[in-house]
Amino acid sequence: MKTLKIGVLASGRGSNFQAIIDSIETGYIQARINVLITDNPEAFSVERAKKHGIEPLVMLPKNYSSRDEYFRDITAELKKRDVELVVLAGFMRIVGKPLLEAYPSSVMNIHPALLPSFPGLHGQKQANDYGVKISGCTVHFVDEGMDTGSIIIQAAVPVKDDDTEETLSERILKLEHKIFPEAIKIFSEGRIEMHGRKVRIKGPVVDESPLINPPLGK
Ligand code: GAR
Numbered sequence: 001m002k003t004l005k006i007g008v009l010a011s012g013r014g015s016n017f018q019a020i021i022d023s024i025e026t027g028y029i030q031a032r033i034n035v036l037i038t039d040n041p042e043a044f045s046v047e048r049a050k051k052h053g054i055e056p057l058v059m060l061p062k063n064y065s066s067r068d069e070y071f072r073d074i075t076a077e078l079k080k081r082d083v084e085l086v087v088l089a090g091f092m093r094i095v096g097k098p099l100l101e102a103y104p105s106s107v108m109n110i111h112p113a114l115l116p117s118f119p120g121l122h123g124q125k126q127a128n129d130y131g132v133k134i135s136g137c138t139v140h141f142v143d144e145g146m147d148t149g150s151i152i153i154q155a156a157v158p159v160k161d162d163d164t165e166e167t168l169s170e171r172i173l174k175l176e177h178k179i180f181p182e183a184i185k186i187f188s189e190g191r192i193e194m195h196g197r198k199v200r201i202k203g204p205v206v207d208e209s210p211l212i213n214p215p216l217g218k
Contacts (some may be wrong), residue, residue, distance in 0.1 A: 004188040007083035008054075008090040009074070010038055014045030015173065016089040016110055016180050021052050023181035031188050034081040035065060035191055037074055040105040041094060055081075061093070071096030075103075088142065089180070092121070095142050105150075107142040108187070109179045112172050114138060114154055119147035124172055125165040135159050135168065137176045139183040141199075150197050153179045153188070 009015050017036065023029045032107065036049040041058045049056040057077060064070040075098050078086060088109040100107060113123030115138040118130070127135040136156040141150035155175040160166060187191060191202040 001189065002029050004029075004182045004184075005082050006031050006087055006184070007078040008033055008035045008036045008045075008083075008087045008089050009043040009087045010036060010043060010047065011040045011122050012043055012090045013090040013169060014048050014089060016176055017045050017046055019021065019177035020047065020087065020158065020181055021028060021054070023185070025052070029185045029188055031085075031184065034083055035077065039091070045089075045183045050167065054087075057136065068098055072098040075099045085184065087180075087184065094146065097144065100142065100144060105141050108152070108180075108183060109140055109142050109147070109149070110176050111140065111147050112169065112176065114152060114156065116138060122157040122165070122167040125138075128159060128163055128165055128168050132160070133159055135172065137172050137179060139179050150194065150199050152183045152192065152199050152201075155179050 008017055008020070021033065024031050024033065024047055033054045036045055036054050036056045038056065038058055039061055046056045046058070057146050059070070059074060064073065079102065084106065085102050086107040088095070088107065095107060111119070111123055113127050114134070114136045117132070118126040124135070132154050136154055138154045140147070141149040141152065141153045155178065157171045157175060187200055191198045193202055
């Protein structure tokens, strides 16, 4: 099988970025990360990239006059490095049109809630404050809306009475680190079929594993 060339965009600590690196290094995913692009020079993701021999590239929005211009340049850098799949791993910006047009159904994001509930920032806090009993995380393709693109994989966790934003985030994050690499693996194997806005996964699906329906309490 061919090696998928990935470009990662991240703004922060990069624990999802690390989970993807690990899945590639163990051979679970046949892929290569050709570049890490960040909008934050202080991001710990930059250290992770350097440690794993991935080129870090800091691109600051303040150096551009518009969002489109910023994302046109990001797209050019990704194309220069032959990137085929763009992965947003805690990238805290709305993606501009030039990137989406250049990568149709090929930009993936992880969101810390069960979309379409609680889009935008602080999905875990929104869910906890609302009082839902189940939350989770979603890997989806990115479209022009705010967390509105086609859903690839979701995983659920219980919300406990004494949860805080932090404890719920921690429980969700563990599943993020499983479903994000899983979605990338499925993409890399060419097993994603689009039916309108619905994603169907060809071949063995993980829906019988605890990935999608983890036993309550775990
Ligand atoms: C993750 O929880 C991710 O789901 C969330 O940011 C965190 C990044 O953590 N993303 C969003 O909220 C996107 N709207 P990480 O840097 O350790 O991967």
